[in-house]
Amino acid sequence: MAFAKARRNGPTDAERIRSVIAAAGSLSLTTDGNSYDLVAMHDVDGSGRLALHAPADSPLAAEAACAPRGALSALLEFTDIAPIAVRDRVRARVTLAGRLTPSPLQTSPGVLVLRLDVARASIQRGALVEHIGPEELERAAPDVLAVAEAAMLTHLEEGHRDVVDRLARLADPELPHTAARVAPLALDRHGITLRCEYAHGVADLRIAFRTPVKDVDEVGRQVEILLRRAVAAPSGKRAGREDAGS
Known part of the structure; x- marks a missing residue:
């Protein structure tokens, strides 16, 4: 699957990474000695610092307690899966490498909080892998829609198929056919990005809002503006198309 690098009308790679982490409910952790699948055990503070919350009696907590110089080498992997069942459903894979150290602020009894000091970060979208420095990642923020995106896309697919079809016509008047x-x-x-499925492959269409939204409440207004464009668009109007392979 081929994807363009960060676009003027889309998030940067660092913002994409922060968004994937913010929305993820699970992650895979690999240390020098073990592998873990962690569900609902991470959070990110306002400065972008990721922390794991491990039960004090868990193997992860025991391994962290025995780590040399109190720092546990760690590789964290996140998989960004489209909330709608489409072909090629994995949208991105994010990898963070660094060290886990106990936080001086242990907030809950029976829980060991481990903070991640990121040394390297990358995001893979199809065959394209982009590497992001820890400073750039720290400066980035998750997209304002990251946490709400899954619910909003599901609502659009299940309750407003007519809107999806009208947006598709804005991209290409012949597309629905x-x-x-x-x-x-x-x-x-x-x-918004639409996934178009054909008999022998898929392609993605990116449709930019007139202006970036500031919060969830502005999305409806921007979609309405797009739909008015769909009505007024000449027959030759096209949005950006990305071949996504088969």
């Missing part, structure tokens, strides 16, 4: 299926794939403050 040539594609076997068009579904909402991604949503961020800059716009």
